[in-house]
Amino acid sequence: MFEVEINIQGAGLAGLSSAIFLSNVGINVSVAEKYSHIGIAHNENTQAMRNYGQGEDLLSEFKNMGLKLKNLKPIYRINKYAPSLRKSIIYSKDKPLFYVFKRGPREDSIDHQLYDQAISNGTNFNFSYSFKNSEIDVVARGSTYNTGFGYGKVFQDVDIDDDLIHFLLDNKYAPDGYIYALPFGKHEITIASTSFRKNVFELKKLFDKFMVENKVFSELVEGGSIKHDFSGTGFYSLPKTAVIGRKYYVGGAAGFVEASRGFGDYYAVKSGFHVSRAINEKLDYDKLWRDDFGKELFEGFSKRMFLRGLDNSGYEKLIPKKEKVEISEYAKLSKRILKFFLELYSVKKLNNWRQEYPLIP
Ligand SMILES: Cc1cc2nc3c(=O)[nH]c(=O)nc-3n(C[C@H](O)[C@H](O)[C@H](O)COP(=O)(O)OP(=O)(O)OC[C@H]3O[C@@H](n4cnc5c(N)ncnc54)[C@H](O)[C@@H]3O)c2cc1C
Numbered sequence: 001m002f003e004v005e006i007n008i009q010g011a012g013l014a015g016l017s018s019a020i021f022l023s024n025v026g027i028n029v030s031v032a033e034k035y036s037h038i039g040i041a042h043n044e045n046t047q048a049m050r051n052y053g054q055g056e057d058l059l060s061e062f063k064n065m066g067l068k069l070k071n072l073k074p075i076y077r078i079n080k081y082a083p084s085l086r087k088s089i090i091y092s093k094d095k096p097l098f099y100v101f102k103r104g105p106r107e108d109s110i111d112h113q114l115y116d117q118a119i120s121n122g123t124n125f126n127f128s129y130s131f132k133n134s135e136i137d138v139v140a141r142g143s144t145y146n147t148g149f150g151y152g153k154v155f156q157d158v159d160i161d162d163d164l165i166h167f168l169l170d171n172k173y174a175p176d177g178y179i180y181a182l183p184f185g186k187h188e189i190t191i192a193s194t195s196f197r198k199n200v201f202e203l204k205k206l207f208d209k210f211m212v213e214n215k216v217f218s219e220l221v222e223g224g225s226i227k228h229d230f231s232g233t234g235f236y237s238l239p240k241t242a243v244i245g246r247k248y249y250v251g252g253a254a255g256f257v258e259a260s261r262g263f264g265d266y267y268a269v270k271s272g273f274h275v276s277r278a279i280n281e282k283l284d285y286d287k288l289w290r291d292d293f294g295k296e297l298f299e300g301f302s303k304r305m306f307l308r309g310l311d312n313s314g315y316e317k318l319i320p321k322k323e324k325v326e327i328s329e330y331a332k333l334s335k336r337i338l339k340f341f342l343e344l345y346s347v348k349k350l351n352n353w354r355q356e357y358p359l360i361p
Helices: 013-024 058-065 110-120 200-213 215-220 265-281 285-308 312-318 327-344 347-356
Strands: 005-009 028-033 045-050 073-075 077-081 087-091 098-103 124-127 148-156 164-168 177-183 188-195 225-234 247-249 324-326
Touching: 005 013, 013 028, 013 110, 013 265, 045 148, 045 177, 045 188, 045 265, 058 265, 087 327, 098 110, 110 124, 148 200, 164 215, 177 215, 188 200, 188 215, 188 225, 200 215, 200 225, 247 265, 265 285, 285 347, 324 327
Parallel strands: 005 028, 028 124, 077 164, 087 324
Antiparallel strands: 045 098, 073 098, 077 087, 148 188, 148 225, 164 177, 177 188
16 A cells, blocks of 8 residues: 555545555545445436547446446437427437436446445545545545536336437526436436526426426336436536645546536546556546546537527527438538537636636635
């Protein structure tokens, strides 16, 4: 074991992954978590990670990195709806488009699985506890700012397709955001609404109205019952540096969230991996994460800036005209639109954003 001990503030996906990767190379790790148990920060809900647009399958990527994860379920289709409810089905025949999994305190959640692995590696956990600022080496405390909001419900005893996600753009119910439905098996579905404009309280009211008025999403949960609701906030950014005052920022704390669709879990895990290499091999953390996913985050940021300006008639045009589109064809379409985004929304907007939402030591 090394003499040095690394203190990680926060036991979400970024903090837990950092702990596993650091302890895998023999470094002593202590984690402080402000809640009394793992996963409390995210009430149980289903989340998704994108598996398209990157070479390796996520499951083998995680396995090769040394993570032991079970219960990630493959998704092969996504129904994308315009505000008029016109739909286009994006599908893949072989490689899953997404994996869905549980977040939260459940034993089969990925939070809990990572926690079990960190414990078996010898990580020291301090619950209901925070390190003093001067003691922290890795900042993994989740969103530094609230630039996005989410509210949703988990429904049980439903009867649904277990390999199909539903996704809707509609400013009436999710202003400057989107609504999604993620299955977890055939009998449970999480439906949630996100907004980069309305807070959680306002979103909840809009969500309840939506579930009464929208026939596609309300039909999904027909005959089922509500298990519970959940809410949360997110922070997206692309910092110039994620090392502030000798502290490494990982996951949501650094703003590592793909801003167009709110995907942050993958970057939380990957930044944990990069921070462990930076510490263990004395490498440049900023270079590691930027080379790995900086481009993706910049594209996501540009898309978000573009989407912010759209009303429902603009959303209507974003959903492909064809009823069914294979993922490689869809990726080509998206690339063409993205080129347009990037020309319009460049580094200037990002610099303004960084000034508005700086990482603070
Ligand atoms: C409603 C909602 C739905 C989402 N859906 C998806 C999705 O489908 N796919 C996806 O990829 N991403 C999704 N995200 C984003 C994703 O949840 C985050 O990007 C991810 O959880 C970030 O991981 P993290 O470890 O950085 O932060 P968190 O998972 O938030 O963990 C931070 C931890 O730090 C603890 N903490 C905070 N402050 C302190 C302190 N002072 N001292 C000690 N501990 C502290 C917290 O209690 C928490 O346990 C969603 C977010 C929300 C809000």
